Amino acid sequence: MRKIILLLTLLFIFSTVRTYAQQAENNLSREELVNMSMEELSELPLEQLMGAMDVMGVSSINELYDLIMNKNMKSASKRSENAFDAPLSSSVLTKEEIFTFGATSIEEALRLIPGVIVREKTNGNFDIHIRGLDNIPQNNMLLYTENTNTLLMIDGRPVFNYAYGAIVWESLPIGFEDIERIEVVRGPASALYGPNAVNGVINIITSKTDDSSPLISGVVRGGTQETYTGDIAFRKKWNKKISTAITSNFQHRNRNTDKIYLFDNENGLQYENESGETIHTNGGFYTLDQYSRMKTVTATGVQTLIPVTQDVNDLFEDPELARENMGVNFYSEYTPNSDLSFTLSTGFQTSYVNSSPIIDLATSFTGRKSNTGYGNLQIQYHGLSTQINYMSGSQDFATGEVGFKGKMQQINASTEYNWQLKSLNLRPGISYQSAALDDTPYLSAGQKGYLNGKKELNTFSASLRAEYLFLGKLRLVSALRAEKYNLPDKIYPSWQIAGTMPLGENQILRAVYSRANRSSFLINSRSNYLWNRNERGLFPQYMHFDGNENYKLMKIDMIELGYRIKPSKTLMIDLEIFGSESRDYGALLPEYSKLSLAEGMDADYATAAGYIQSILAGGTLPDAYVNIKYQNLPVDARQIGLTASIDWIISPKLVGKFHGTIQQTKLNDVMDHTISEITEAQLNDAYPSFEQLAGGILYGEIAVPLEEQLANSAKSDFQFTDYKDNVEHKTTPAFWGMAGLTYKPVTKFTISGYGYYYSEQTFNNQYETATIDPKLILNMQATYSPGRQFSVFINARNLLNDESGEFPFMDEIGDIYMAGLRFKY
Numbered sequence: 069m070r071k072i073i074l075l076l077t078l079l080f081i082f083s084t085v086r087t088y089a090q091q092a093e094n095n096l097s098r099e100e101l102v103n104m105s106m107e108e109l110s111e112l113p114l115e116q117l118m119g120a121m122d123v124m125g126v127s128s129i130n131e132l133y134d135l136i137m138n139k140n141m142k143s144a145s146k147r148s149e150n151a152f153d154a155p156l157s158s159s160v161l162t163k164e165e166i167f168t169f170g171a172t173s174i175e176e177a178l179r180l181i182p183g184v185i186v187r188e189k190t191n192g193n194f195d196i197h198i199r200g201l202d203n204i205p206q207n208n209m210l211l212y213t214e215n216t217n218t219l220l221m222i223d224g225r226p227v228f229n230y231a232y233g234a235i236v237w238e239s240l241p242i243g244f245e246d247i248e249r250i251e252v253v254r255g256p257a258s259a260l261y262g263p264n265a266v267n268g269v270i271n272i273i274t275s276k277t278d279d280s281s282p283l284i285s286g287v288v289r290g291g292t293q294e295t296y297t298g299d300i301a302f303r304k305k306w307n308k309k310i311s312t313a314i315t316s317n318f319q320h321r322n323r324n325t326d327k328i329y330l331f332d333n334e335n336g337l338q339y340e341n342e343s344g345e346t347i348h349t350n351g352g353f354y355t356l357d358q359y360s361r362m363k364t365v366t367a368t369g370v371q372t373l374i375p376v377t378q379d380v381n382d383l384f385e386d387p388e389l390a391r392e393n394m395g396v397n398f399y400s401e402y403t404p405n406s407d408l409s410f411t412l413s414t415g416f417q418t419s420y421v422n423s424s425p426i427i428d429l430a431t432s433f434t435g436r437k438s439n440t441g442y443g444n445l446q447i448q449y450h451g452l453s454t455q456i457n458y459m460s461g462s463q464d465f466a467t468g469e470v471g472f473k474g475k476m477q478q479i480n481a482s483t484e485y486n487w488q489l490k491s492l493n494l495r496p497g498i499s500y501q502s503a504a505l506d507d508t509p510y511l512s513a514g515q516k517g518y519l520n521g522k523k524e525l526n527t528f529s530a531s532l533r534a535e536y537l538f539l540g541k542l543r544l545v546s547a548l549r550a551e552k553y554n555l556p557d558k559i560y561p562s563w564q565i566a567g568t569m570p571l572g573e574n575q576i577l578r579a580v581y582s583r584a585n586r587s588s589f590l591i592n593s594r595s596n597y598l599w600n601r602n603e604r605g606l607f608p609q610y611m612h613f614d615g616n617e618n619y620k621l622m623k624i625d626m627i628e629l630g631y632r633i634k635p636s637k638t639l640m641i642d643l644e645i646f647g648s649e650s651r652d653y654g655a656l657l658p659e660y661s662k663l664s665l666a667e668g669m670d671a672d673y674a675t676a677a678g679y680i681q682s683i684l685a686g687g688t689l690p691d692a693y694v695n696i697k698y699q700n701l702p703v704d705a706r707q708i709g710l711t712a713s714i715d716w717i718i719s720p721k722l723v724g725k726f727h728g729t730i731q732q733t734k735l736n737d738v739m740d741h742t743i744s745e746i747t748e749a750q751l752n753d754a755y756p757s758f759e760q761l762a763g764g765i766l767y768g769e770i771a772v773p774l775e776e777q778l779a780n781s782a783k784s785d786f787q788f789t790d791y792k793d794n795v796e797h798k799t800t801p802a803f804w805g806m807a808g809l810t811y812k813p814v815t816k817f818t819i820s821g822y823g824y825y826y827s828e829q830t831f832n833n834q835y836e837t838a839t840i841d842p843k844l845i846l847n848m849q850a851t852y853s854p855g856r857q858f859s860v861f862i863n864a865r866n867l868l869n870d871e872s873g874e875f876p877f878m879d880e881i882g883d884i885y886m887a888g889l890r891f892k893y
Contacts, residue, residue, distance in 0.1 A: 143251040143271040145545060146260060146495065146533065147486075155545045155566040155578055157183070157254040157630055157644045159713070163247050163275070165725075167890065168810055168820050170849030170863045172289060172297055173319065174247070174272070175237050179824045179845075182642070182713040182727035183254045183268075185804055186824070187840075187874040188881055191293055191390035192321040193423040194237065195875050198254055198268035199709065200731060200800030201624075201650060205701055206832040207742045208655045211426045213799075213831065213876075216586060219257070219265035222272045223413070225444045225457045226480055228264055230503035230525055232426045232465065233589035239438040239463070241395035241417035243317025245286055245301035248275040254711070255646060256584030256626050258562035259547035262499065262529060263587035266624050266650075274413070277303040277311035277401065282857075282892035289863065291886030293390075294322035313399040319391055323422065326387040327353035329432040329877045330373070331835035335365040337373075351836060356380050356387055359431075364606070371605030373430055383468035384422060384435050390879075393419035409448045416441040420467075424878060426591075427466050427518075428834075432877035435467035440476070451486035462510075471517035471597060474507040484531075495533040502526050505590055516598055518613070523594040526554040527587065543568045551585075555593040556618045560585050578630040585623040592654065592698040593617050608692030608747065613656060616698040624650035638717035644710070651704040658743060659697040661750035663690045663758040664781035665765075680762045690758060693781075694747050702737035705797060721812045725822070728805030733797035740795075741788050742834040750784040758782035798830035821848035831876035838876035844868065859890040 139162065144154035151160050159181045171177035175194035179186045185202075187195040195202075196215055203213045214234040220227050222242060229236050250272050257265040275281070286300035301315040330337065332351030339354075339361045341347050354362065360380040362373040374380060397415035418439045425434035440461030447454045457480050464473035484497035504524040507517035531549040538544060545566040552559050564582040571577060595615040602609045626648040634640050665680070682688035709731030716724040741749075761782055808822030824847070829840040846868050851861040862885070869883040 139249065141249075141251045142273075143253050143269060145535070146484075152632055152634065152640065153568065153576065155543065155568050156257070156580060157628060157642075157646070157711070159183075159252050159254075161250045161252070163244065163249065166244065166247070166250075167287070168818065168849070168851075169808060169822055170820060170847055170861070170865075172295070172863070172865065172886065174240065174242075174244070174250070177250065178252075178270070179806055180725065180808070180822070181250070181252050182805075183711045183729050184252065185801065185826065187826075189423050189875045189878040190321075190323050190421070191295065191879070191881055191884070192319060193391055193421050195424075196235070196237070197800070198252070198270075199646070199707070199729070200733060200797075201267060201648075201705055201707065203799040203831060203833075204650075204653055204705055204735070204797065205655050205703055205739070206797075206799070207740065208657075208834055209426075209428050209743075210424050210432060210833055210877075211428075211591070212655060213424070213833075214426055216264065216589075217266040218268050218270060219261055219263075220270045220272075221261070223274055223444065223446070224271065224455055225442070226262075226264075226478075226501075227459075229463075229476075230478065230587065231463075231474070231476065231505045231590045233264075233586070233591065234426055236436070236438060236463070238391055238393050238419040238421045238423075238436070239417055239440055241397055241415040241440075241442065242272065242274065243297075243299040243315065243395060245299040245315050245317065246272075246274045246397055248273045254644070255580060255628055256562070256582040256624055256648075257564070258551075258584030259531065259549045259564040259582065260533065262501070262549070263527070263551055263560075263562075263585055263621075266584045266586055266622070274399065275301075275303075275313075277305055277313045277399065279305050281305065281311075281313075285892035287888060287890040289886045289888035291863070292884050293324055293881075294320065295884055295886060296320045309403050311399075311401045313397075315397045315399075316395065318394040321390040321392070322388050323390045323879055324882060325353065325879065327355055328359055328384065328387060329353050330359065330362060331430055331432065331877070333364045338363050338365055338370065356384060364430075373604065375603040378468070383466075384433070385420065385467060387422065389420065389422060391419070391421045391423075393417060393421075407450050411446040411448075412444070414441070414443040424875065425466060427469070427472060429466065429469075434465070434469075437464040437467055437473075438462070451488075452483065453486070454483040456481045464510075470515050471507060471511070473510040474505040474517075474519065475509055476503075476505045478503045491537045493535040495535075497531045497533075499529045499531070500527070501529075503590075518597040519590065519594055520596050523590050524554070525588055525590060525593070528552045541570060551587070553588055553621075555588045556621070560621055560623070574634040576632050578628075578632075580628040580630075581626070582628075583623060583625050585621045588621065591615075591656075592619060595656070595698065607689050608661065608694050608751065610691070610693040612693070612695050614659070614695055614697040616654075619654055619698055620652040620700050622650065622652045622654070624648050640715045642711075642713045644712075645708075646711075647706075647708045649704060649706050652700055653703050653705075654698055654700045656696050656743075657699050657701075658746045658750055659695045659699065660783055660785040661692065661694045661747055661754060662781045662783040663692055663751065663754050665690065665762065680765065683762060684759065690762075692751055694750070696743070701739060702791065703739070704736050705733055706736070707731060707733040707800075723810045725808045725810075726806070728803065730803050731800060732802065733800055735795040735797050736793045738792045738795045739788055740790075740792055744834060746786075746788065749788065750786045753786040754782040754784035757784075798828075799832075801826040801829050803827045816853050818851045818853070819848070820851075821846065823847075833876070836877070840874065840876065841872050843870055843872055843874065845870070857891060857893050860888070861890070862887045 139151050139160040140148050141151050141160045142148050144156040144158040166177045178184045185197045198218050216233040220235045253269040257269045281303040288298040290296045297319045299317045303313040305311045338348045339358050363370045395417040400412045403409040420437045442459040444457040460477040463476050466472040479502045482499035484495055487494040506522035507519050511517050529551045533547040535545045547564040549562045550559055562584050566580040568578045593615045595613045597613040599611040628646040630644040632642045683690050711729040713727035804826040806822050806824045810820040812818045824845045827842050831838045845866050847865050849863045851859050853859040865884040871880040871882040873880050
């Protein structure tokens with residue numbers, strides 16, 4: 069009912085504002101024309117089309133098409149340029165293209181961009197990678213499937229989570245009405261943007277408010293699986309110097325099930341059904357009621373899966389919910405003169421999702437909750453660019469679990485100067501970043517968190533970008549950056565050398581060599597979490613997760629060759645061949661394990677003797693302690709691949725967009741063992757020494773005071789050394805891509821559709837191996853536009869209703885049908 073009321077309210081607002089709004093259709097600006105789609109161009113009356121040609125400075129419709137198809141972008145070189153001339157592999161996706169193809173979220177829209185792998189976990193929650201290199205190392209926590217290789221930014225402001233090293237997509241404060249375009253750079257770009265731009269950069273550029281901006285605009289959708297989304301924006305250019313905008317967005321999406329996936333135990337699982345019967349089972353999807361009564365079967369007996377003191381409903385506030393988020397943003401721009409401008413943006417978001425965990429749990433699902441706000445100030449004065457931004461709030465990465473909620477804050481400050489000396493352009497810059505997380509405000513007396521205090525990561529950097537045009541043709545671009553981290557206390561350099569050579573007017577070659585690195589993350593460097601598993605009856609009883617302040621940061625080297633060609637004014641083809649080597653990966657792995665008498669022995673020696681006899685007879689387990697520490701691994705990944713993309717205006721009524729990527733990744737020095745296997749090997753290695761120790765105490769061979777007896781333990785730091793080489797990494801698909809068409813049979817009606825395909829993938833985590841079958845996802849949208857102010861549409865996602873899962877151990881989503889309206893006045 070609240071959704072219907074909201075929709076009626078919006079319709080009332082639209083009709084009221086329309087009475088007073090001024091229509092600016094006959095005064096299209098150059099910026100508005102550049103960001104128009106081919107469909108919008110074809111809607112223009114002849115007199116407006118002729119006016120558009122005058123504004124753009126072209127003499128034919130084909131030339132106008134050519135300019136519209138070659139979008140302007142800035143992310144590839146930090147200066148505005150035609151996408152065709154960009155020195156790096158890069159793409160631009162405009163707001164109009166996103167709407168035309170019917171994407172219902174920013175994440176889903178990235179399927180339209182070459183080289184981007186997009187897998188849906190639950191309705192509206194996605195796993196996104198550029199070119200792959202995901203789930204390295206394998207056989208570990210699901211955390212290592214998260215994207216730690218791509219830097220996500222909004223107007224150059226990093227929105228990367230430095231606590232766990234991940235992109236928390238649902239916590240983005242913006243929606244479609246905030247976006248002007250999305251720019252994606254493929255390949256290492258740390259020299260331009262800092263750490264974590266390992267495989268690329270996604271930079272979301274927000275819309276500017278000018279004289280041509282509509283006073284009010286928005287889009288609302290609703291459909292199956294309780295899926296509702298909405299965006300609205302109010303924009304006003306007050307005078308030549310000041311403009312403001314307010315936007316808001318929301319999403320609500322349900323899952324098609326209320327069941328939660330539980331990982332298999334090597335000996336199985338069991339629970340009692342409503343009739344009191346014991347049901348023996350393996351891993352799979354179970355209701356929360358079954359989960360609450362689930363037990364693990366081990367070699368030594370049956371233990372509860374969750375503590376009896378814990379309410380399973382605290383873990384998942386609403387197991388049927390996939391995603392719910394809301395954001396509000398405010399923008400203001402002040403331009404006192406042509407040399408000086410101030411741009412301020414600020415906003416707030418709140419979100420909750422049921423998605424994959426970034427910690428070690430018995431289930432592949434967890435609830436995540438975020439409440440954050442931000443502020444971003446950009447100042448441009450002549451060639452000097454300064455940006456300062458701040459973000460803070462609370463984030464809970466495992467609702468219901470103690471220790472994973474914290475107060476976060478992040479500060480970024482940077483300044484660069486653009487210096488032009490004839491054919492030489494220099495851009496020196498410095499920057500500072502601080503990221504902190506404090507879990508103590510959310511811990512009760514006696515509770516332990518993951519960090520147990522406020523922990524910080526600080527980074528200072530200096531950079532220099534240089535560009536030189538040799539003989540008016542050969543464009544040479546280089547960038548060098550040095551990052552000084554507090555953890556580890558080292559300096560890491562990154563660089564990029566690129567060159568472009570035009571071959572006539574319609575062809576261009578490019579070559580790139582670059583290095584990039586990840587930053588430090590709090591989970592890697594500052595972990596301090598003791599997991600007492602006694603309350604769950606689990607063995608080993610104690611696991612301590614320990615950070616490493618001096619580990620090596622993962623880095624990558626890449627060589628790339630590219631070729632762009634425009635065989636005609638309405639066709640552009642882009643090819644890129646890339647090869648990379650990445651190393652210094654790491655993971656939380658057992659450092660050592662020990663068996664101890666300390667916790668199990670009673671102060672009374674007779675009881676202690678009985679306890680030791682029980683252990684030696686195999687009836688009782690000694691106390692086991694495992695220290696899990698973040699450690700570098702010798703594994704290195706070598707990837708080669710090819711991405712091809714085509715943009716083709718087949719006719720004024722038919723436009724095609726195609727891209728595909730093939731790749732192969734091979735791993736060397738792979739340790740093919742899980743955390744559990746390493747722990748078991750260490751405990752087995754420690755047991756003979758423990759047995760000798762316990763027997764010596766029991767039979768009086770070791771004469772020490774009782775206090776020392778209680779403290780005795782046997783320790784092992786055994787590690788496997790059977791590494792494998794030339795292992796094919798199958799988590800990244802061998803092929804993925806899309807083919808899309810937009811057809812406009814008549815002026816007011818548009819049909820668009822695209823198929824997104826990926827090949828088979830295999831995921832290995834510490835509990836199970838999952839195979840993701842090949843899948844073709846077909847999406848379509850039909851739009852009726854009586855005028856440029858108003859459109860209605862119907863939308864079908866996964867039209868073939870292929871319910872196969874796209875991400876390991878997550879939902880089988882199926883088809884979703886939606887209807888909606890779009891407006892701008």
